[in-house]
Amino acid sequence: MNIGQASATSGVSAKMLRYYESIDLIPRAGRTEAGYRVYSAKDVNTLRFIRRARDLGLSIGRIKLLVGLWQDRERLSADVKRVATEHVAELDSKILELTAMRDTLQVLADACLGDHRPDCPILHDLEGGGRAPTQWAP
DSSP: OOOOHHHHHHHHOHHHHHHHTTTTSOOOOOOOOOOOOOOHHHHHOOOOHHHHHHHTTHHHHHHHHHHHHOOTOOOHHHHHHHHHHHHHHHHHHHHHHHHHHHHHHHHHHHHHOOOOSSHHHHHHHTTTOOOOOOOOOO
């Protein structure tokens, strides 16, 4: 199938498909006599695998590793699990960071009267680089 068909079938844009080829995440496509790329069903399955891995937030490096493990019938499931659990740990860390950011912004938003006056604890915090003023004047 051509690049448009492979893209539509896999859910990976043609631009990303070309990028994945350029970084050797997928093998270079065969070419027709006219120079058009040709993809096999195996290529499309690999692209679907990559798409799902990207949807889960995995890095290109981890995806390369997982594609290799997926294609290796002698692999150890422990190796696959290690990649997944490392990613889960990173996601947990990001969740904690995002939760802290949300909580800080919520505290600042709650402290802001949101009225016609110019005083705003949100802007005071941003101005102070995160050093909260000792007191916010309403």
